[in-house]
Amino acid sequence: MLSTRLYAYHQQLSPLSPDPFLMTAERDRDARMQSTSKAAGAREAQFALDEVQSDLRALAREISEREFRDRALGWERTGEFPWRNIKILAEHGLLGVALPEEYGGGGGTWLHAALVLEEVGRCCYTTAMAALGEVGVQTQAILKYGTEEQRRAYLPAVSAGELICAVCITEPDSGGDLAAMGTILTRSGDGFVLNGHKTLISRADVAGLFVVYTRFAGDGGDRPIGAVLVERDTPGLTVTERFDTLGGEGLYGVVFDDCPVPAGNVLVREDGFRKMLSAFNGQRCLNAAISVGIAQGAQDAAVAYAKERVAGGKLLGAHQGIRWILADNAIQIEAARLLVHRAAAEAGAGFPSRYHSSIAKTFANEMALKVTDNVVQLFGGHGWIKDVPAERYLRWARYGPLGGGTPHIQRNGLARHLLGDL
Known part of the structure; x- marks a missing residue:
C-alpha cells in the first residue's frame, strides 16, 4: 500500500542541508499552517490532508529540494530531457503514484498525483512537465479505457521510469x-x-x-x-x-x-470524443497543480529575500507595501491550491469533472502569472537576472495558460455549463 511504501522511502532519506534563501520561508509557512489547523480543530478537518497524503507531499518536497532544484537551470540550458530526475521519481514510487499496485504503482488517486506535481513544480518546471503524462494523464487514459493487454504492456514500464508517453x-x-x-x-x-x-x-x-x-x-x-x-x-x-x-x-x-x-x-x-475530453480534464487539473507549485516557489523566494534585503534603512519586509504584496500572494496561492484539491479529490476512480478542473486551471494559471510577476517586481533589478530564482519562476508560469486549453477555452466551457447552448 501507499502508506507502507512511503514509510520505507522515508527511511532511505538523510536530512537536508538548509538553504536559507529558498527553504526557510517554506518551513516557517508550514509550521504556521499546522498551528492554525490545530487551533481550528474539527472545523478545518474536511480541508486537511490525511496522514498518507501529508507524508507523500513531504517526501515529494524533500526529493525535489534535494535532487531537482539546484539542477533546474541546467536542464533548461542544455535542452536535455531530465532522465535522471524521472528515474529518481520512479525509484521512490512517485512516478506511478496514481496507478494500481498491480501495474507497479502506488495505488493513489488524482489528489496524490497533484500533490507530487505541485512539489516538483515548486523546484523544477522541466521535471514537472517531463513527469506530467506519467504521473497522471496519458497513463490514466490507458488505465481507464485500455484493454488489460494494453495496461500490462505499458503501465509497469511507466511506473518504473522506463517508458515515457x-x-x-x-x-x-x-x-x-x-x-x-x-x-x-x-x-x-x-x-x-x-x-x-x-x-x-x-x-x-x-x-x-x-x-x-x-x-x-x-x-x-x-x-x-x-x-x-x-x-x-x-x-x-x-x-x-x-x-x-x-x-x-x-x-x-x-x-x-x-x-x-x-x-x-x-x-x-x-464515444471516443467524449471519453478523450474527459481524460483531458485530468491534464487540466495537474497543469493547475504545477502552476500552484511554481507560484509557491516564487513566493518562498520572495519571503526569504524580504527578510534579508535592506531598503530605506530597514528590511524590505518591514515596508507595508511589500507586506501587502506577499499577503495578497499568499491568499491567491491558497485559494488556487484548494481549487486544485477540490477538482482532484472529487474524481475518485474516474476523471476530474470538466467544471471543477476548468475552474482550477483558469484560476491557478492566472494566479501564477500574477504572483510571479509580483515577485520579480519585489526583487527589483535583481529579479531580471537569470541566476536569481524570481526570473525563472516568471518564465515557468507562462506555459500554464497555453497547455491543456487556454483560459478562453475554459471560460467558454464554464459558460456552456452554466447557460447551456443559447
Whole structure:
C-alpha cells in the first residue's frame, strides 16, 4: 500500500542541508499552517490532508529540494530531457503514484498525483512537465479505457521510469479546435493506417509511446474522434522539428505517414470524443497543480529575500507595501491550491469533472502569472537576472495558460455549463 511504501522511502532519506534563501520561508509557512489547523480543530478537518497524503507531499518536497532544484537551470540550458530526475521519481514510487499496485504503482488517486506535481513544480518546471503524462494523464487514459493487454504492456514500464508517453493532439492548423482535427485512421486489412501531422508535442524526443488523437475514417457522427497507441519504432513515425521554449522544455513536431496501427492498439473508439475530453480534464487539473507549485516557489523566494534585503534603512519586509504584496500572494496561492484539491479529490476512480478542473486551471494559471510577476517586481533589478530564482519562476508560469486549453477555452466551457447552448 501507499502508506507502507512511503514509510520505507522515508527511511532511505538523510536530512537536508538548509538553504536559507529558498527553504526557510517554506518551513516557517508550514509550521504556521499546522498551528492554525490545530487551533481550528474539527472545523478545518474536511480541508486537511490525511496522514498518507501529508507524508507523500513531504517526501515529494524533500526529493525535489534535494535532487531537482539546484539542477533546474541546467536542464533548461542544455535542452536535455531530465532522465535522471524521472528515474529518481520512479525509484521512490512517485512516478506511478496514481496507478494500481498491480501495474507497479502506488495505488493513489488524482489528489496524490497533484500533490507530487505541485512539489516538483515548486523546484523544477522541466521535471514537472517531463513527469506530467506519467504521473497522471496519458497513463490514466490507458488505465481507464485500455484493454488489460494494453495496461500490462505499458503501465509497469511507466511506473518504473522506463517508458515515457507523449500525447499528440495539437496540429499545425488546429489547436484548441479538436473538431478541425485532420489526422485520420483508415482501415487496412485487419488493422489500420494512420496519417497526420501533430505539432508542439511535449516529450516527443524521448517518448516510447504516443497516445494519438485521431479521426476514424468511415465512422458517422459530427466528431468521429478517438485515440490510438503508436510505439516509437513504428514505420512512418517521424519526430521532426524542435521548438525551444521560454520555459526550457523542448516541443516537437510528429508526422505519421502511413503508420500501421494494429487493431489491438486502438485505445478509444466508441464515444471516443467524449471519453478523450474527459481524460483531458485530468491534464487540466495537474497543469493547475504545477502552476500552484511554481507560484509557491516564487513566493518562498520572495519571503526569504524580504527578510534579508535592506531598503530605506530597514528590511524590505518591514515596508507595508511589500507586506501587502506577499499577503495578497499568499491568499491567491491558497485559494488556487484548494481549487486544485477540490477538482482532484472529487474524481475518485474516474476523471476530474470538466467544471471543477476548468475552474482550477483558469484560476491557478492566472494566479501564477500574477504572483510571479509580483515577485520579480519585489526583487527589483535583481529579479531580471537569470541566476536569481524570481526570473525563472516568471518564465515557468507562462506555459500554464497555453497547455491543456487556454483560459478562453475554459471560460467558454464554464459558460456552456452554466447557460447551456443559447
